[in-house]
Amino acid sequence: xxxxxxxxxxxxxxxxxxxxxxFATTVTFGGDDFSMCAHVRAQWAxxxxxxxxxxxxVVDKDTARCLGDNPPAEEEMRLPPEGTAQWDEELTGRVIxxxxxxxxxxxxxxxxxxxxxxxxxxxxxxxxQDHGD
Numbered sequence: 031x032x033x034x035x036x037x038x039x040x041x042x043x044x045x046x047x048x049x050x051x052x053f054a055t056t057v058t059f060g061g062d063d064f065s066m067c068a069h070v071r072a073q074w075a076x077x078x079x080x081x082x083x084x085x086x087x088v089v090d091k092d093t094a095r096c097l098g099d100n101p102p103a104e105e106e107m108r109l110p111p112e113g114t115a116q117w118d119e120e121l122t123g124r125v126i127x128x129x130x131x132x133x134x135x136x137x138x139x140x141x142x143x144x145x146x147x148x149x150x151x152x153x154x155x156x157x158x159q160d161h162g163d
Contacts (some may be wrong), residue, residue, distance in 0.1 A: 031059045031066045031129035043072040065089045083146040085117040117145045
């Protein structure tokens with residue numbers, strides 16, 4: 031998930047949006063039985079750095095089928111206050127750990143008040159270009 035959808039989303043957010051303005055997106059990755067979702071926020075931070083906040087969760091499509099809600103309800107695909115999804119701290123930790131290594135985070139991930147984990151990453155050609163590996 032981290033390599034397939036979250037890392038490209040972070041890179042695209044930082045390429046498209048102006049400095050000083052926070053921006054966010056939700057990306058999904060999955061198959062027939064589940065979707066892993068990630069809410070990604072990016073914001074220009076200290077000079078030469080961006081702050082990336084992330085919260086991940088899994089939507090179980092089998093449970094939705096059993097409850098007669100197929101596909102899963104839209105609110106399951108969003109975090110509060112717009113939705114009902116609950117973040118998965120372990121999954122979020124693994125994905126943000128991947129991002130921290132790939133994007134050379136300047137410090138360990140820290141929690142936010144709204145159940146995201148956040149890292150600061152240096153800006154530069156390495157971050158702003160796509161990786162094929």
